[in-house]
Amino acid sequence: xxxxxxxxxxxxxxxxxxxxxxxxxxxxxxxxxxxxxxxxxxxxxxxxxxxxxxxxxxxxxxxxxxxxxxxxxxxxxxxxxxxxxxxxxxxxxxxxxxxxxxxxxxxxxxxxxxxxxxxxxxxxxxxxxxxxxxxxxxxxxxxxxxxxxxxxxxxxxxxxxxxxxxxxxxxxxxxxxxxxxxxxxxxxxxxxxxxx
Numbered sequence: 669x670x671x672x673x674x675x676x677x678x679x680x681x682x683x684x685x686x687x688x689x690x691x692x693x694x695x696x697x698x699x700x701x702x703x704x705x706x707x708x709x710x711x712x713x714x715x716x717x718x719x720x721x722x723x724x725x726x727x728x729x730x731x732x733x734x735x736x737x738x739x740x741x742x743x744x745x746x747x748x749x750x751x752x753x754x755x756x757x758x759x760x761x762x763x764x765x766x767x768x769x770x771x772x773x774x775x776x777x778x779x780x781x782x783x784x785x786x787x788x789x790x791x792x793x794x795x796x797x798x799x800x801x802x803x804x805x806x807x808x809x810x811x812x813x814x815x816x817x818x819x820x821x822x823x824x825x826x827x828x829x830x831x832x833x834x835x836x837x838x839x840x841x842x843x844x845x846x847x848x849x850x851x852x853x854x855x856x857x858x859x860x861x862x863x864x
Contacts, residue, residue, distance in 0.1 A: 670727070674713040680706060682758075682826035682857055685729060687712065696729030697750075699739075699757035700826075704854050705731040719750050728754065738762050738799070745794050747787045755830055756780050759861045769795050781861055820845060823856040832864050840864055 675689030682703045686693045696714060706712055714729035715736045730736040742753040759780045768776040777788035820841055827837045840860045
């Protein structure tokens, strides 16, 4: 129904964004990949997936069509909903997910929170023929000078919004910051997703 929205970036968190277009703020759920691309722009264009169920209506935003296309393929697999697909795109880059599917790397897919052996195997069966290698490379994260309290707070908020308990999130974030205080926000979230 909707293809994309273009407008001014009004609000940005690692899990959602608000884009103002003609004095209307559109709230879109995003992955960490999209977040790392958006944080340097004030005007942006996001490609949209409109998820409609009888009890909810949500818009998912993607920085490029390749990420949206992969998201649409992922949610076609039985057992993978939009939130699980978004978590997958936050845990690994689109290219890493594609390569894992193409090479049949079940263990790599199982390492993502919420993906078990059966779902990973189903993904390989359902998507191996549909997904070709992308010509685009991985997104490059913007590095920030050291982990600030604000970054920890944003990482915590993003992980809690993804469904993890606050106590578990706090433990993992504390240990990651203790190991390396110069983690970027993206690194904190990706590493936390692997440990939670």
